[in-house]
Amino acid sequence: MLRRLPHVDRVGIEERAATLGKRSIKTTAKQQGIRLAVSMTDLTTLEGADTPGKVRHLCAKAVCPAPTIPEIPSCAAVCVYPSLIGVVRDALEGTGVRAASVSTAFPSGQASVELKLRDTEEAVAAGAEEIDMVISREAFLAGDDTRVMEEIVRVKEACGDAHLKVIIETAELGSYDHVRHASMLAMESGADFIKTSTGKAASGATPGVTLVMLEAIRDYAERSGRAVGMKAAGGVSSSKAALHRLVLVKETLGDEWLTPDRFRIGASSLLNDLLMQYQKTQTGRYARPEDFSKE
Amino acid sequence: MSTQETRTRIVWDYAPAPESPDHVRLRDSYGLFVNGEFADPKDGTRVPSISPSTEEPVAEVAFAGPEDVRGAIAAARAAQPGWAALSGLERGKYLFRVARLIQERAREMAVVESMDGGKPIRESRDVDVPLAAAHFFHYAGWADKLSYGLAGREAAPLGVAAQIVPWNFPLLMAAWKLAPALACGNTAVLKPAETTPLSALLLAEICQEAELPPGVVQVLPGDGATGAALVRADGIDKVAFTGSTAVGKDIQAALAGTGTSLTLELGGKSANVVFEDAALDQAVEGIVNGIFFNQGHVCCAGSRLLIQESVADVVIGKLWERMGRLRVGDPLDKNTDVGAINSAEQLERIEALVAAGEEEGALRRTVACELPERGWWFAPTIFTEVAPAHRIAVEEIFGPVVSVMTFRTQAEAIEKANNSTYGLAAGIWTDKGSKAFEVASALEAGVVWQNTYNKFDPTAAFGGYKESGFGREGGPAGLRHYVRLS
Numbered sequence: 001m002l003r004r005l006p007h008v009d010r011v012g013i014e015e016r017a018a019t020l021g022k023r024s025i026k027t028t029a030k031q032q033g034i035r036l037a038v039s040m041t042d043l044t045t046l047e048g049a050d051t052p053g054k055v056r057h058l059c060a061k062a063v064c065p066a067p068t069i070p071e072i073p074s075c076a077a078v079c080v081y082p083s084l085i086g087v088v089r090d091a092l093e094g095t096g097v098r099a100a101s102v103s104t105a106f107p108s109g110q111a112s113v114e115l116k117l118r119d120t121e122e123a124v125a126a127g128a129e130e131i132d133m134v135i136s137r138e139a140f141l142a143g144d145d146t147r148v149m150e151e152i153v154r155v156k157e158a159c160g161d162a163h164l165k166v167i168i169e170t171a172e173l174g175s176y177d178h179v180r181h182a183s184m185l186a187m188e189s190g191a192d193f194i195k196t197s198t199g200k201a202a203s204g205a206t207p208g209v210t211l212v213m214l215e216a217i218r219d220y221a222e223r224s225g226r227a228v229g230m231k232a233a234g235g236v237s238s239s240k241a242a243l244h245r246l247v248l249v250k251e252t253l254g255d256e257w258l259t260p261d262r263f264r265i266g267a268s269s270l271l272n273d274l275l276m277q278y279q280k281t282q283t284g285r286y287a288r289p290e291d292f293s294k295e
Numbered sequence: 296m297s298t299q300e301t302r303t304r305i306v307w308d309y310a311p312a313p314e315s316p317d318h319v320r321l322r323d324s325y326g327l328f329v330n331g332e333f334a335d336p337k338d339g340t341r342v343p344s345i346s347p348s349t350e351e352p353v354a355e356v357a358f359a360g361p362e363d364v365r366g367a368i369a370a371a372r373a374a375q376p377g378w379a380a381l382s383g384l385e386r387g388k389y390l391f392r393v394a395r396l397i398q399e400r401a402r403e404m405a406v407v408e409s410m411d412g413g414k415p416i417r418e419s420r421d422v423d424v425p426l427a428a429a430h431f432f433h434y435a436g437w438a439d440k441l442s443y444g445l446a447g448r449e450a451a452p453l454g455v456a457a458q459i460v461p462w463n464f465p466l467l468m469a470a471w472k473l474a475p476a477l478a479c480g481n482t483a484v485l486k487p488a489e490t491t492p493l494s495a496l497l498l499a500e501i502c503q504e505a506e507l508p509p510g511v512v513q514v515l516p517g518d519g520a521t522g523a524a525l526v527r528a529d530g531i532d533k534v535a536f537t538g539s540t541a542v543g544k545d546i547q548a549a550l551a552g553t554g555t556s557l558t559l560e561l562g563g564k565s566a567n568v569v570f571e572d573a574a575l576d577q578a579v580e581g582i583v584n585g586i587f588f589n590q591g592h593v594c595c596a597g598s599r600l601l602i603q604e605s606v607a608d609v610v611i612g613k614l615w616e617r618m619g620r621l622r623v624g625d626p627l628d629k630n631t632d633v634g635a636i637n638s639a640e641q642l643e644r645i646e647a648l649v650a651a652g653e654e655e656g657a658l659r660r661t662v663a664c665e666l667p668e669r670g671w672w673f674a675p676t677i678f679t680e681v682a683p684a685h686r687i688a689v690e691e692i693f694g695p696v697v698s699v700m701t702f703r704t705q706a707e708a709i710e711k712a713n714n715s716t717y718g719l720a721a722g723i724w725t726d727k728g729s730k731a732f733e734v735a736s737a738l739e740a741g742v743v744w745q746n747t748y749n750k751f752d753p754t755a756a757f758g759g760y761k762e763s764g765f766g767r768e769g770g771p772a773g774l775r776h777y778v779r780l781s
Contacts, residue, residue: 007726009746012577022417024312024629036305073305215576222612246307251620258307 005184008176008212017207020251021244027281030243034278036258037242038065038072041274042100042231042266044079045295046107046199052087055080057295059091066275066292069282075271076260077130081106082123089127100130100165104155107169107198109134113151120158131155132165132231132266134198135182137172145185152189165193165231165264170209171201179209183216187228197234199266204234210245214252221253230257233266239277242270309622312629314416319403321493324355327363327516328499330370331509338362339517344493347413348626348635348670356492359515361524364484367513368530371455371482374510379452379480383439390435390477392505397428397470397498404497408466409626411493413635413671414589416627426751427470430769433753434474437774441479444771450778452480453556454532457525460495461538462488462637463592463693469495471757471768472535473512479777481533484513486525488538490638492516523549531555533777537594540691540717540762558766558776560594560758562691563719565740566712567597567748570705571606573724577746579613582697585722585748587621587633587675591695592641594763595720597748598692601711604701611679611699615660618675623664633695636671645673645694652678652687657698683714691717705730709737718760722748741767 025033043062045054055078062075077098078088085101092099101123105111111119120131133155139147156164166186170179186194194213196205210232217228232245242265249257257263272294276287324341326333338360343352359367378386397404404427405419414423441450456476460468465487476483487495499514515521519542526534526546533556536546540561550557567585569578585597602610626634636642653659658680666672673694681688681698688698702708712721721740723731735743741759744750751757756772758764766776 006575007573009574009577009726012574012580012746016577016580022421022629023309025309026312027310029308029310029312032305032307036307039305073303250307254620255307259304 005181008180010176010208013176013211014208017211017248020247021207023247025243025247031278031281033243033246034239034274034281035071035073037239037246037265038075038271038274040260040264041075041271042077042079042233042264043075043271044199044233044266044268046079046081046102050080050084052084054295055084055087056091059088059097061271061293061295062097063092063095065271069275069278072275072278076264079132079266082119082126082128085123085126085128098129099127100132101128102132104133104151106132106134107200109136110138113154116151117154117158120155124158124160124162128162130163130165131159132167132195134167134169135186137169140173140178140182148182148185149189152186152191156190163192164190165195166191167195167198167233169198169201170196171203176208176212179212180216183213184220187216187220191228193229193231193264195231195233195266199234201234205232205236205245207244207248211248211252214248218253227256227262229262229264231264231266236265236267237269237273239273242274309630311625313625313627314406314629316406316410316627319406321354321407325492325496325516326357327359327367328496328502328512328514329363329367330513331503331507333499336360336363337366344411344490346410346670347490347637348667350669353410354493356496356516358517359521363515364521364524364528367484367515368455368457368528370510371484371513372530374508375452375454375482378477378482378508378511383441386478386480387435387438389505389507390431390438390474393501393507394428394431394435396501396504397424397431400497400501401425401428404466404494406627407497408494409634412462412465412491413626413637415631415634416629417631418589422751423464423467426753427467430467430470430474430753434478434773437771438478441774441778444774445778445780448780450479450774450780453777453779454481455530456481456483456533456535456777457528457531458483458485459522459525459534459536459538460485460487462491463589463594465491466494466498468537469498472537475768475773476535476777477511479774481777482511484515484525484531486515486517486522489518526550533557535766535776536560543764556776558768559764560766560768561762561764563594563596563717563759563763564599564689564691564715565595565597565717565720565722566599566601566715566738567722568601568708568712568724568734569603569606569610570708570723570725570727570730571603572726574726574746575606575610575613578724579610579617581722581724581746581748582614583617583621586697587695588749590633590636590673592637592693593749595742595749596693597720597722598697599688599712599715600697600699601702601708602699603708604703607701611677615677618662618677621662621664621675623662623672623674624667633675636673636694639671641693642671642673645692645696648687648690648692649676649696652681652685652698655685655687657681657685657687683711689715705734709734713739716762719763720744
């Protein structure tokens with residue numbers, strides 16, 4: 001690729017992201033923003049200790065996050081390890097909430113391509129409608145863009161009809177320039193979504209990396225005409241942080257991206273904070289943690 | 296993702312988020328602040344100060360007449376020896392107190408600044424007021440160590456300083472002027488601008504609260520006539536003026552041969568230079584901040600945008616898209632990016648120059664945003680196809696209007712950037728350090744920002760080349776113009 005990618009200035013991007021964090025989101029805007037954030041949430045559990053029982057609880061939560069507040073919509077998806085995707089598929093059948101599976105030797109991606117493809121195929125066969133793959137950081141950091149892209153292309157093929165989210169694991173890339181570069185590689189290779197993080201690294205979807213990736217999506221859409229989605233995952237655990245990410249989307253890509261088809265938040269503890277903050281806008285009092293179910 | 300699409304679309308827009316003015320303690324009417332007291336004018340008038348966003352009066356203010364000017368200077372003169380006789384440590388204590396009181400009343404001062412001047416509360420809250428406090432803190436620190444800031448030389452105050460500040464940063468400019476003057480042992484007569492006197496009057500209240508000795512600071516609101524009388528009056532030792540180049544020249548002519556010390560900070564037509572190797576998205580943010588900050592009412596605004604031809608289309612495309620996302624409207628709304636034009640007179644001037652740009656053949660694009668019905672507004676505007684000979688490439692517009700020109704090489708960029716009668720500020724956007732240093736040292740501008748724009752700090756000297764004036768404000772350099780060295 002001879003095309004020159006514009007650099008990213010660290011100070012400038014962080015300043016812009018912080019400025020957008022100062023938008024005042026109050027009253028109806030706060031309520032609508034929280035509802036939107038719930039509808040974009042990929043409710044996630046990625047632990048060695050996950051069991052079918054826990055995952056079924058999570059699915060029930062995703063379908064109906066707050067039975068006492070009917071205007072709260074369902075989440076976008078439930079995201080689990082491949083071994084549990086069958087449980088998710090059964091639990092979510094007919095609900096509109098989608099079954100998502102991580103794949104490709106998540107989270108490190110340190111495995112052969114064959115194994116990664118097999119991982120993906122099995123997840124799709126077991127009912128995954130969305131696949132969250134990781135790029136090979138080992139290849140990316142060694143400068144082997146071709147291998148990074150080839151892997152994505154082949155995983156995309158293995159996905160069939162399932163939607164592909166490509167995790168670039170920003171915390172391991174070392175610079176905003178790399179974040180932008182990796183985003184472009186993923187989009188050029190056919191990613192439906194680009195995603196910040198696995199949630200297993202030192203940092204996640206910081207305002208800075210989120211903004212860099214949104215800008216990359218904007219430039220790619222401008223050039224190719226294809227709208228790629230974005231998933232912010234890792235570290236977005238409060239309503240304030242979630243609304244900040246929505247502001248970044250709104251003022252970078254516009255309202256067309258403010259839908260679960262184009263923006264997702266990968267989270268687990270975020271959902272209950274959204275519900276507590278929503279209840280506060282209704283009652284004027286801070287909700288108790290025990291007002292909402294814990295899975 | 297068909298199942299998602301069938302769901303109800305949740306529409307999300309920001310609700311109005313106005314900063315409440317309820318906590319503001321404005322009086323209905325303000326007198327002149329002379330000798331530590333607010334007093335009725337002797338031969339002045341009373342005029343309402345109008346909010347540019349509503350066209351409603353905010354408060355009534357006394358404008359000083361010639362006798363009031365003489366009285367204020369006499370008070371300053373009487374107080375000056377006592378103030379200068381205080382130890383630097385004692386003067387510093389007063390200035391620290393003023394700084395802390397500005398912080399304590401920060402929210403109130405920000406609201407007043409936005410009501411009186413039209414700037415977005417986001418800016419008055421995050422920039423004007425904190426920086427004003429920071430200037431007092433900074434110079435409070437210098438008060439007892441003046442010789443360290445003046446190359447080890449002994450310094451004596453000049454005496455009485457007449458200080459005239461503009462309407463674009465009313466409180467901040469008052470702080471820039473008063474803090475170094477007072478730190479060095481001078482007393483001051485400050486004239487705020489005709490359209491924005493209120494924050495300076497709140498500052499006068501703060502001087503009272505800080506128990507500043509009477510006569511150390513006078514605040515005389517007034518129009519151009521008051522200012523003209525002040526700089527021509529007997530008994531002043533120093534004039535510090537920030538404002539238009541035309542008035543600056545008039546003041547310099549009036550003071551010629553009088554021995555009165557003078558510093559001028561005047562207009563600008565600053566070049567913001569974007570090279571092809573810049574971080575383009577951040578450069579676009581810098582362009583926006585350079586020209587739409589404070590509605591472009593900034594003497595160092597990056598109003599001449601020079602873009603390397605190879606990236607001009609990309610940058611202009613991004614800039615235009617970004618301009619469409621600016622939120623124009625109520626200055627008191629916390630989500631407003633661009634507020635009201637300061638006065639009807641200024642709006643007329645912007646409109647006239649924009650019309651001239653169109654007549655001369657430049658291509659005008661103005662953001663199609665909804666503007667409030669009352670008040671004075673001008674939507675963000677960009678001119679492309681601008682030639683260096685066009686008036687919009689030469690004259691200061693002082694509004695949210697950017698003129699774009701292109702260049703091919705570094706040498707051409709420097710030549711075009713310097714091709715101005717002004718020389719206040721410049722911006723350079725490049726990822727290449729060596730280029731940034733080379734270009735910065737070749738630019739004839741008092742301030743050069745690299746990969747940022749409109750960044751102010753009390754420790755940094757600010758001032759111009761050529762018709763942008765002389766003298767520096769901020770940092771130890773700012774002390775030099777308020778002392779006599781021995």
